[in-house]
Amino acid sequence: MQVGLLSTYRNPVQNRAAMAWLWALLLMAFYIDLYFFDHLDVAARLVHLPSKWTLYGLLYSVAMCVGGYFMLRKHGSSRYHQVRTAVLVAVQCTLGFLLPLALDFMGRPAYYFSYFFPLKYDILFPGTLKDMPVAVAIWFIAGSFVGVPLLVFYKGKRAYCSWICGCGGLAETFGDPWRHLSDKSDRAWRVEQISIYMVLALVFVMFGLVIGDAYAADGSAVRAVAQHTRSFYSFAIGSVFSGVLGTGLYPLMGTRVWCRFGCPMAAVLGLIQKFGRFRVTVKKDMCIACGNCSTYCEMGIDVRAYAMANQDFKRASCVGCGMCAHVCPRGVLRLETRDDAGPHEAIGTWTLDL
Ligand code: SF4
Ligand code: SF4
Numbered sequence: 001m002q003v004g005l006l007s008t009y010r011n012p013v014q015n016r017a018a019m020a021w022l023w024a025l026l027l028m029a030f031y032i033d034l035y036f037f038d039h040l041d042v043a044a045r046l047v048h049l050p051s052k053w054t055l056y057g058l059l060y061s062v063a064m065c066v067g068g069y070f071m072l073r074k075h076g077s078s079r080y081h082q083v084r085t086a087v088l089v090a091v092q093c094t095l096g097f098l099l100p101l102a103l104d105f106m107g108r109p110a111y112y113f114s115y116f117f118p119l120k121y122d123i124l125f126p127g128t129l130k131d132m133p134v135a136v137a138i139w140f141i142a143g144s145f146v147g148v149p150l151l152v153f154y155k156g157k158r159a160y161c162s163w164i165c166g167c168g169g170l171a172e173t174f175g176d177p178w179r180h181l182s183d184k185s186d187r188a189w190r191v192e193q194i195s196i197y198m199v200l201a202l203v204f205v206m207f208g209l210v211i212g213d214a215y216a217a218d219g220s221a222v223r224a225v226a227q228h229t230r231s232f233y234s235f236a237i238g239s240v241f242s243g244v245l246g247t248g249l250y251p252l253m254g255t256r257v258w259c260r261f262g263c264p265m266a267a268v269l270g271l272i273q274k275f276g277r278f279r280v281t282v283k284k285d286m287c288i289a290c291g292n293c294s295t296y297c298e299m300g301i302d303v304r305a306y307a308m309a310n311q312d313f314k315r316a317s318c319v320g321c322g323m324c325a326h327v328c329p330r331g332v333l334r335l336e337t338r339d340d341a342g343p344h345e346a347i348g349t350w351t352l353d354l
């Protein structure tokens, strides 16, 4: 455990005491019920909402609004956090809840316009695209392959993961009290480097099989394998990993378990970030090794090690939340995207540490 803002560890909900386990069990039970049972459909009908997914969107938005309020009470002295949190909450409330709700009431399919491939893994399946209006299909194709990658190349992964994505949004707001619990060890980093690319590979295998399935004859082996792979991914990755564990483990393993170890979009965006402009720069010989930056890095990056080595760095997993810079008592760290901002030689060393 890093030494940091020690008050964080005095609260039993935040230090893996019994209360934290209780919270984790409650969150996991909620997600198991959401994915595998129909109780929330009954609750949704009681409040005149179309389905349990709409109710979930409502609860998610409320959790982000309330969490965002408390997050800003703690960290709102930073303009970066004020604007970022406001944008995250606004995107969730409009694109993640109100627009899908309005489409549902109009009898149209409820598209979530802020999620792209490969995070929303089925949005580009031939069967899904075929039923979409052309403009919507263009939005998802262009967003997945041009818009988000370009944004990330110039502004860093933060542009999507800490400003737009609803999963990151929940972590940054509702999950803020637990952000310090992420594992900073090298072992966790090694696991992350393997697991995240395995999930990405699985997405591409599934995608290839689904495309093969579109042209396969009834009863063919490709069709059977495609359907099994799709069911497996939907259950194991889409429901259990990203939902039940991804959120359920907030109180025990920090808020970005899914973002760090599983999200296929994080894998792609991380690679783009490594070759893009975004980096964290370090003011030389200013670090006093207090450890706040590492403690509060939700992606488990040992920022202090870079700061003590006077080393600017790029890490594929960095979501640009800006918390390391915010909690540094010496103003050592800075999130940087300008081409002309200081020496670059030091960064090269780290570009291979994907
Ligand atoms: S890592 Fe994935 S789930 Fe997390 S914020 Fe980024 S895109 Fe969203
Ligand atoms: S290194 Fe800093 S900006 Fe990047 S994820 Fe960690 S705390 Fe956030």
Ligand code: SF4
Pocket: 286, 287, 288, 289, 290, 291, 292, 293, 294, 303, 304, 307, 308, 324, 327, 328, 329, 330, 331, 332, 333
């Ligand atoms: S960079 Fe800042 S927060 Fe991090 S260890 Fe050094 S002084 Fe502390």
